[in-house]
Amino acid sequence: MKIVFKDLKRGVVKVVPETTDDIWTLYTVIQPGDLVRARTVREVHFGERGSGRSSRVPMTLTIRVEKTEFQAFTTRLRIRGLVIEGPEKYGVLGKYHTINIDLGRELEIMKPRGWPRALLEKLESSSLQPAAVIVAVDYDEYAVAIARGQGVRVLAEGGLHLPGKDDPSREEKMREALTVIAKTTAGIVEREEPLLVVVAGPGTLKDALAERLRPLLPREVRLYVDHVSMGGHAGVLEEVRRGVMRNALREAASIRAEKFIEEFEKLLAREPCRVAYTIDMVMEAARMGAVEKLLVLDELLHHPDPEVRKRVDELLRLADATRAEIQFVSIEAPAGAKVKSLGGVIAILRYALQLQGKACS
Structure with a gap:
């Protein structure tokens, strides 16, 4: 989640959702009575109707929010309510409208009574992960930055100070400079714990740096x-504007899902009572407050069967109420197929449970 603007005195927060997890977070944060402002499209009739x-x-x-829901067949949040601000010439005030929020769509949320601390913390924690380290390098300068949902911060920068092209020591000095940049970047990665690193620049210098950096990364x-x-700094900003880094951050959600699967499979083999799968089994555990981590196939959020969507919504709300860590995975991701084969929902439990339909021995 990218937090674009925040004015808590007025109860206003402007955000841009970047992953399915962010869409779900908005679903839990936006409540009836809130005001939501966004760019949208509305059917306007000119002349007498008909x-x-x-x-x-x-x-x-x-709009003043009355209802939120996931739209079937899409990973999209629908926010419905009465229009309280808009262009007067179109006669939209006081009429109902639905704003559709997709990934990358900016919206402003205002809570007239202020933001409850728990909801604000949920929104802010969503903006912290995933993170990326960006390195932009050319023959003159370099910069290393950390990019998170709330923005980009340069942590190291400097010049390469290379001799002229005819100087026989140029290649050696270049190798030394790239080694320094690689070690500096590796140190930042160790401290910031990002899920990915983007090395960017013109020509082949970026490839040489990536080659030196690769063995230093976890x-x-x-x-x-x-x-x-x-x-340098300008290269970092260019990389962010290009959107490649944003797409990579979305892929990072898939990386986290793979790590979840690894942990799930280890527990399934060693402590089978510490895991649950399928909606029925995980729902049973969630009602007992036993779900510690939950991984859901995102297509269940917009399943064509409304009863399935209702049950998934109930499960997510139960897990959220007991402060479970909730993640989503796409069917297109490698981990998605595994989750689908297990019923579309898997969970790691806080403690061992004997659940119906599953043997623990």
């Missing part, structure tokens, strides 16, 4: 190489 033409007009509206950290036109 005799005039109509057109879908883009506009910015503020096995679970993904390394990406991308092209930008310059190094």
Whole structure:
């Protein structure tokens, strides 16, 4: 979740959801009575209804929320309520409207009575993960930055100070400089614990740096190489604007799901009473407050069967009420197929439980 703006005195927070987890967080945070402002599209009739033409007009509206729901067949949040602010010429005030929130769509949430601490912490914690380290390098300068939902912060930068192209020591000095940058980056990765690293720059220098950096990174950290036109701070910002890093961060959710699966499979083999799978089994554990971590196939959020969606919604709310860690995984991710084969929902439990339909021995 990217937090764009925050004014708690007015009860206003502006955010951009970047993963399915963020969409779910918004679903739990936005409540009836809240005000939501976003860019949307509305059918507008011109002339007398039935005799005039109509057109879908883009506009910015503020609605007083009455209901939120996931839209079937899409990972999209629907927010419905009465319009309280909008262009007067279209006569939308006081009418109902549904704002659809997709990944990457900015929205402003205002809570007239202020933000409860628990909801604000949930929103802020969603903005902390996943994280990426970005390294932008060219023959003149480099910068290493940490990118999280709330923004980008440069942690190290400097010049390469290379001799001229005709200097025989240039290649050796370049190798030394890349080694220093690689070690600096590895140190930042160790401290910040990102899920991925993006090395960006023009030409082949970025590839040489990535080659030196790869063996210094933990096995679970993904390394990406991308092209930008310059190094240094400007190169970091160019990488962020390109959107490649954002796509990589979305993929990081898949990385976390794979780590979840690894932990689940180890417990399934050694302590089978510490895990649960299928909606029925996990629901039983959730009602006892036993779910510590929950991984849900995101297609269940928009399952065509409304009864399935209702049960998944109940399960998620139970898990959320007992402060379980909730993650989502796409069917297109490698871990998604495994989760689907286990009923679309798997959980790691706080303590061993003998659940119906599962033997623990």
